[in-house]
Amino acid sequence: MLLHGGLLRYPHLHFVLLTGVSKFSQVSIFSDLNNLDDITLDPKYVTLLGYTQQELEHYFDDYLSAYCREKGVQREALLTEIQTWYNGYSWNGRNRVYNPVSILNFFSKRDFANYWFSTGTPTFLIQLAKQIRVDVSAFEHKQVSRLLFDSFELENMNIFALLFQTGYLTITEVQRKRSAPYYTLRYPNREVKEAFVTYLLEAFTDNGFDEIQTVAETLREHLEDGNLEEFIQGIRAIFAKIPYTLHLEKEAYYHSLFYMIACLIGINIELEVLTDKGRIDGVLDFEDKIYIIEFKYGKPGSDSTTLAHNAIQQIQKKQYAERYQNDARPCVLLGIGFTGKEIGYQLVENE
Numbered sequence: 001m002l003l004h005g006g007l008l009r010y011p012h013l014h015f016v017l018l019t020g021v022s023k024f025s026q027v028s029i030f031s032d033l034n035n036l037d038d039i040t041l042d043p044k045y046v047t048l049l050g051y052t053q054q055e056l057e058h059y060f061d062d063y064l065s066a067y068c069r070e071k072g073v074q075r076e077a078l079l080t081e082i083q084t085w086y087n088g089y090s091w092n093g094r095n096r097v098y099n100p101v102s103i104l105n106f107f108s109k110r111d112f113a114n115y116w117f118s119t120g121t122p123t124f125l126i127q128l129a130k131q132i133r134v135d136v137s138a139f140e141h142k143q144v145s146r147l148l149f150d151s152f153e154l155e156n157m158n159i160f161a162l163l164f165q166t167g168y169l170t171i172t173e174v175q176r177k178r179s180a181p182y183y184t185l186r187y188p189n190r191e192v193k194e195a196f197v198t199y200l201l202e203a204f205t206d207n208g209f210d211e212i213q214t215v216a217e218t219l220r221e222h223l224e225d226g227n228l229e230e231f232i233q234g235i236r237a238i239f240a241k242i243p244y245t246l247h248l249e250k251e252a253y254y255h256s257l258f259y260m261i262a263c264l265i266g267i268n269i270e271l272e273v274l275t276d277k278g279r280i281d282g283v284l285d286f287e288d289k290i291y292i293i294e295f296k297y298g299k300p301g302s303d304s305t306t307l308a309h310n311a312i313q314q315i316q317k318k319q320y321a322e323r324y325q326n327d328a329r330p331c332v333l334l335g336i337g338f339t340g341k342e343i344g345y346q347l348v349e350n351e
Helices: 053-059 061-071 075-086 100-109 115-119 123-132 136-140 159-165 190-205 209-225 228-240 251-265 304-317 320-324
Strands: 142-145 170-177 180-186 268-274 279-285 290-298 331-339 342-349
Touching (some): 053 075, 075 190, 100 115, 115 190, 123 159, 136 142, 136 180, 136 190, 136 251, 159 180, 190 209, 190 228, 209 228, 228 251, 251 268, 251 279, 251 290, 290 320, 304 331, 304 342, 320 331
Parallel strands (some): 290 331
Antiparallel strands (some): 142 180, 170 180, 268 279, 331 342
8 A cells, every 4th residue: 555644653754655465544443544545456556566577587587598498498388387377466457467475486496386375374264265155166256346445344354355455366357337347356376276275175175285185186187087986986085074064065065165176186167157058067178078067966865876867967958068069179078966975977978
């Protein structure tokens, strides 16, 4: 925040830049510091904090060249990978900057890693997500109004406002509706998304970080090989460790768990994909195949295999695969049924 005025007790301070994760402008308890100019969304300062792409390539040119020589990679491929991991912070949906801490760590360690973990565990945010039972897939593409950024209520904190302030979400698009701006929020990059989703899955399932990372790699291999039985067994193992107190008998709960698992596997997953005949629950995008997924939820006592069969029938009836008919990759239809911690599935190769 850019501050001016209201500093009569500090005559030697003419310009103060205050950064932090809590917005307290116009809060009465700060009677001596209440004339603040919040520049968070000010277009003049969108690249003030963070490295732009031009700055990265100019000021770190020697480091980039040294990394390419050491690892035997092409410069453009390296820049693309760095961008995927550490770029993405934006305050207007157009200009994006890199996290300086992550960039400095990367060039120091000469390794792609999730340095976001070292910034501290977001315990409060995780507990809030569990308390309000938010659908965590909403963090991928959330639209909010400008009022969200102007709110400050200690008794009723908005989780999306907090995630934006703490850097877990950023602005990817700005649209004007009825003359008012609306902002689309999502994770800024792979590093932040991987860190936060890992924390979420650990909290929601009581699986440890090491277990989650090991299982995620194994699950990816099963999907790439088309070994669905082993893939489902791996998910069952994760679900088996969910304490009774954390388990929720709601369809959105299972959607969230599957979404988090897919994110950590490193697969490009799209949720709620629209077609002209309906809405696909999920699409997993591989180089050699596309999984079209439909989830079905039933109360305990229901047959999960029957639910999975019903899911396949819905995919076929609504012809979801038509959306990808111009794609050379084959579509694999996957129906998944949840009943409590029981999981059933059915797989069909689309003709």
